[in-house]
Amino acid sequence: MENTKCECGHSNPVGTTLCEYCGKPLEEESASGQPLEMRYDGKARRSQTKNATWVDHVWNFFSSVKVAIWLILITLIISALGTIFPQERVIPSGNPDVYYKQKYGTLGDLYYNLGLSDVFNSPVFMILLGMIGISLVVCSLDRVIPLYKALNNQKIEKNPAFLTRQRVSRTESVSEADRGEVLKALSQALQKKRYHVRTEGESLLAEKGRISRWGPYINHIGLIIFLGGILLRILVPGWYLDESVFVREGETKKLPEVNYYLKNEKATMELYDQTDSREQASKGQPLVKKYETKAIVYQKDPNTGKLKEVKRGPIVVNHPLKVGDILLYQADFEANQTQAIQLQLTDKKTKEDLGKFRINLYDPAKEYALDKGIKVRILNYFPDFVMEGNRPTTKSENPNRPAFVFEVMGPKLKKSEKSWMIAGTNLDDISKSNRYAIDLSRLETVNTSGLMVRIDKSLPIIFTGLGIFMVGLSMGFFWYHRRVWIRIQDGTLYVGAHTNKNWFGLRRELEQATQAAGLPLSFSPEQRREE
Amino acid sequence: MEKAMEYALFAAFFFYLFSTIAYVVAVTGKASRVGKEVHIKRWGKRGLILAMIGGALHILFTVIRIGISGHFPTSNMFEFTAFLCLSIVIAFIIIYFIYRITVLGAFVMPLAVIMLAYAAVFPTEVKPLIPALQSYWLGVHVTTVAIGEGALAVGFVAGLIYLLCWVGQGNRAHTRTASLLEGVLAILLMLVGFVLLSASFGGLGYQASFQHTVDGKPVVEDYSMPPVVSPINSKVVAMDSFPGLDKALFEAPSWLKGEKAASKLNTVIWSVVSGLLLYGLLRLILRRRLHVWLYPLVKNLDLEMVDEVSYRAIAIGYPIFTLGGLVFAMIWAHEAWGRFWGWDPKETWALITWLFYSVYLHLRLSRGWHGLQSSWMAVGGFVVIMLNLIAVNLVLAGLHSYA
Ligand code: HEM
Numbered sequence: 001m002e003n004t005k006c007e008c009g010h011s012n013p014v015g016t017t018l019c020e021y022c023g024k025p026l027e028e029e030s031a032s033g034q035p036l037e038m039r040y041d042g043k044a045r046r047s048q049t050k051n052a053t054w055v056d057h058v059w060n061f062f063s064s065v066k067v068a069i070w071l072i073l074i075t076l077i078i079s080a081l082g083t084i085f086p087q088e089r090v091i092p093s094g095n096p097d098v099y100y101k102q103k104y105g106t107l108g109d110l111y112y113n114l115g116l117s118d119v120f121n122s123p124v125f126m127i128l129l130g131m132i133g134i135s136l137v138v139c140s141l142d143r144v145i146p147l148y149k150a151l152n153n154q155k156i157e158k159n160p161a162f163l164t165r166q167r168v169s170r171t172e173s174v175s176e177a178d179r180g181e182v183l184k185a186l187s188q189a190l191q192k193k194r195y196h197v198r199t200e201g202e203s204l205l206a207e208k209g210r211i212s213r214w215g216p217y218i219n220h221i222g223l224i225i226f227l228g229g230i231l232l233r234i235l236v237p238g239w240y241l242d243e244s245v246f247v248r249e250g251e252t253k254k255l256p257e258v259n260y261y262l263k264n265e266k267a268t269m270e271l272y273d274q275t276d277s278r279e280q281a282s283k284g285q286p287l288v289k290k291y292e293t294k295a296i297v298y299q300k301d302p303n304t305g306k307l308k309e310v311k312r313g314p315i316v317v318n319h320p321l322k323v324g325d326i327l328l329y330q331a332d333f334e335a336n337q338t339q340a341i342q343l344q345l346t347d348k349k350t351k352e353d354l355g356k357f358r359i360n361l362y363d364p365a366k367e368y369a370l371d372k373g374i375k376v377r378i379l380n381y382f383p384d385f386v387m388e389g390n391r392p393t394t395k396s397e398n399p400n401r402p403a404f405v406f407e408v409m410g411p412k413l414k415k416s417e418k419s420w421m422i423a424g425t426n427l428d429d430i431s432k433s434n435r436y437a438i439d440l441s442r443l444e445t446v447n448t449s450g451l452m453v454r455i456d457k458s459l460p461i462i463f464t465g466l467g468i469f470m471v472g473l474s475m476g477f478f479w480y481h482r483r484v485w486i487r488i489q490d491g492t493l494y495v496g497a498h499t500n501k502n503w504f505g506l507r508r509e510l511e512q513a514t515q516a517a518g519l520p521l522s523f524s525p526e527q528r529r530e531e
Numbered sequence: 532m533e534k535a536m537e538y539a540l541f542a543a544f545f546f547y548l549f550s551t552i553a554y555v556v557a558v559t560g561k562a563s564r565v566g567k568e569v570h571i572k573r574w575g576k577r578g579l580i581l582a583m584i585g586g587a588l589h590i591l592f593t594v595i596r597i598g599i600s601g602h603f604p605t606s607n608m609f610e611f612t613a614f615l616c617l618s619i620v621i622a623f624i625i626i627y628f629i630y631r632i633t634v635l636g637a638f639v640m641p642l643a644v645i646m647l648a649y650a651a652v653f654p655t656e657v658k659p660l661i662p663a664l665q666s667y668w669l670g671v672h673v674t675t676v677a678i679g680e681g682a683l684a685v686g687f688v689a690g691l692i693y694l695l696c697w698v699g700q701g702n703r704a705h706t707r708t709a710s711l712l713e714g715v716l717a718i719l720l721m722l723v724g725f726v727l728l729s730a731s732f733g734g735l736g737y738q739a740s741f742q743h744t745v746d747g748k749p750v751v752e753d754y755s756m757p758p759v760v761s762p763i764n765s766k767v768v769a770m771d772s773f774p775g776l777d778k779a780l781f782e783a784p785s786w787l788k789g790e791k792a793a794s795k796l797n798t799v800i801w802s803v804v805s806g807l808l809l810y811g812l813l814r815l816i817l818r819r820r821l822h823v824w825l826y827p828l829v830k831n832l833d834l835e836m837v838d839e840v841s842y843r844a845i846a847i848g849y850p851i852f853t854l855g856g857l858v859f860a861m862i863w864a865h866e867a868w869g870r871f872w873g874w875d876p877k878e879t880w881a882l883i884t885w886l887f888y889s890v891y892l893h894l895r896l897s898r899g900w901h902g903l904q905s906s907w908m909a910v911g912g913f914v915v916i917m918l919n920l921i922a923v924n925l926v927l928a929g930l931h932s933y934a
Binding site: 039065066068069072073075076079080082083087089120216242272287288289290291316317318319320327329330331452454456459462463466467469470473474477478501502503504505 | 835842847850861866867
């Protein structure tokens with residue numbers, strides 16, 4: 001490979017803009033009088049030097065900040081579009097294809113057809129995140145290695161051209177006699193400002209806050225870990241579970257997808273005290289204070305088939321119950337769901353009360369024995385009754401509108417009689433000729449808790465990534481990498497300084513330091529322009 | 532105690548207002564008697580002290596409110612916006628102590644005043660928390676977000692000052708930048724217009740209501756400003772009189788559905804019109820464009836310095852915003868909803884804000900976007916924050932939507 005030789009005798013790799021040894025600007029950089037481009041100290045990077053194979057091309061593409069900015073911008077725009085209408089996940093309908101059209105018209109239809117209604121799960125979005133991830137890895141490697149080498153191998157004595165073309169710089173004549181004193185005084189003043197000072201001959205390099213330079217790389221590593229966590233969660237089976245389950249009070253139910261059972265001992269909803277003066281604010285609408293499910297979690301013994309308690313405790317909004325890897329969240333609450341009904345049988349002829357029987361709507365018994373040898377049998381049960389054409393059927397398994405066909409048998413009847421009963425409907429006409437009437441005497445209600453069942457094994461990775469990201473941000477933004485080069489040559493004192501951010505602070509610090517060293521110098525930008 | 536709380540905020544508002552006046556006097560005063568330097572210094576100091584007293588009273592308000600309600604006051608639009616105002620003031624004071632630019636106060640403090648007035652448009656009662664908000668993360672997450680946004684807002688103001696300065700310094704030929712800048716100032720006036728109108732109509736107790744159907748159900752929509760636009764296919768239920776307006780001028784377009792869409796559109800129309808009227812009025816009185824009129828305030832500033840102030844404010848705001856808006860947000864979302872991220876509009880817009888400022892940082896660091904471009908980005912970032920605060924809260928409904 002061809003090298004670029006500096007006049008100081010050092011051979012620099014192709015792509016270097018500032019001599020690695022003396023800092024003198026190489027090539028066209030030397031022509032202009034503008035402040036030097038100090039990024040990565042002028043070190044050559046892989047992406048600038050190799051351009052032969054397809055690997056190089058891919059590398060160069062992903063190491064480009066321009067590309068990164070476009071990726072981030074596209075992600076930003078797509079995210080914004082994704083908020084125009086609600087996403088499919090939250091719409092109150094299972095048929096997005098009709099829902100968007102119906103609710104939002106042509107625009108909604110377009111939204112759905114463009115895939116914007118579920119954009120955050122779309123392949124395009126995943127690919128974007130993936131590309132940002134790759135870009136993060138490549139760009140960091142491309143830069144952090146040369147930067148590390150440059151900062152670890154700094155020469156103290158720099159070419160005067162390097163010093164005078166820093167954004168903050170100053171030249172001042174000094175007498176031969178003062179030389180040593182001036183340098184020593186400056187060195188001490190800078191040390192007081194907590195610079196790490198090294199000297200070599202008539203030159204000095206003061207540096208502090210180098211840690212700031214690693215900030216972006218650390219934060220990018222954090223982001224990579226974060227994205228990696230998300231990727232693992234999608235790829236590794238069993239790492240992610242998102243299910244929900246409704247459990248009635250008193251019921252024990254198997255949790256979906258996992259080998260646990262949960263008993264809802266009690267589900268309560270607490271309201272804010274209406275007499276509390278603050279409460280008046282909400283104009284009498286009762287405000288919910290708390291939803292709580294008292295739960296017991298069991299595991300089934302594989303040998304005996306018996307349930308063994310593993311955990312017991314309350315599940316409250318904001319306070320999930322943790323069982324192993326599983327987290328149980330209070331997500332929904334349905335108050336006063338009918339669980340059972342109590343029916344009353346009467347002899348219409350004698351007006352005789354023949355007893356009551358209770359039907360568990362979730363698990364009705366086949367037959368109920370009553371007084372005087374009378375039996376009631378359930379011929380048909382529709383928990384969620386509807387008529388489909390002229391045929392009775394059920395919409396769901398939930399007893400939202402229970403309907404029964406009973407058969408009543410008894411010693412006083414020659415033939416058993418049929419009797420219909422539909423919740424909320426008066427059917428006296430149909431069973432007019434019946435001897436026995438069945439009437440509702442009591443409803444038994446319970447509360448139902450909607451619980452979310454979640455597993456997310458990548459959470460520790462995700463939050464570690466975020467933690468590292470924050471550490472990187474703090475390093476990058478709350479420290480500043482400042483360097484001051486001072487050199488005395490031929491009766492002239494050259495001062496050049498560079499910082500990665502916060503130039504005003506650097507200038508002020510230098511003015512204070514030179515003042516303390518008994519050689520007050522101004523570093524204001526105007527002064528530079530005048531020079 | 533409730534009274535003390537109200538007075539504290541009321542007093543804070545006036546101190547912010549007085550601080551604004553002091554700062555304006557500092558940068559505009561002729562000051563022939565004591566000399567320009569001394570004048571600026573003296574009045575700048577007064578402005579700063581007034582701002583600090585205002586901030587202290589605002590903190591007092593916050594503390595009393597915590598005492599009364601038992602939770603950190605960031606649970607609805609009023610509380611959040613008021614806290615954002617406090618954050619802007621605090622961020623300004625911190626930035627002031629680093630750079631000591633008096634002019635900054637003349638621009639930040641009016642923003643604080645508008646912000647607090649905007650907050651007062653929303654219902655101010657202390658309300659008990661619904662179960663989803665009962666967590667100490669409410670305080671931790673929302674305050675961190677607000678403090679971050681406060682610093683970002685100061686970055687915006689410095690960006691605006693940069694633009695005023697840049698256009699003023701003989702770059703007036705750059706007509707596009709000048710017109711855009713004028714547009715931004717007009718939009719800010721719309722915010723002022725909205726606040727003024729809400730306060731006036733609120734003071735008058737103006738009310739109107741319409742009945743219409745949403746998703747097949749009849750709803751009554753209340754207006755707090757005279758209806759220029761009514762909900763589609765609606766009937767007037769009640770309408771206070773307003774000169775020159777005995778019925779709505781037109782109906783909302785058919786694609787604008789949703790429960791309160793029409794009254795929101797009505798408010799937007801009023802804000803835009805009043806902002807433009809204010810703008811026209813100012814133009815008539817001042818007889819020149821606003822940015823030209825404002826330029827003398829900023830003409831002595833060093834552009835490079837202003838650019839750095841803007842960047843510095845953003846460099847402080849960005850990590851804090853990230854911590855609050857992403858990290859804490861994810862932790863809380865995980866605890867409350869069982870997922871750390873759910874693409875709720877508010878969450879998504881926090882992500883958009885964050886991505887936007889990430890782009891800003893990359894453009895600045897790696898593509899050399901300093902000065903002019905960087906200032907425009909700072910302005911754009913604030914627009915995104917305001918979109919999240921105003922539009923997303925009021926228009927896109929979601930879990931977070933306070934109003
Ligand atoms: C959403 C994703 C990203 C975020 C949040 C992010 C964040 C940051 C932050 C905060 C900085 C420090 C900026 C400053 O100190 O002013 C930075 C620097 C940087 N980022 Fe990113 N970044 C992201 C993606 C990327 C990608 C994909 C690339 C790939 C090209 C990239 C390349 C860089 C480079 C080259 C620097 C400058 C490092 C230096 O010169 O010291 N970033 N990034």
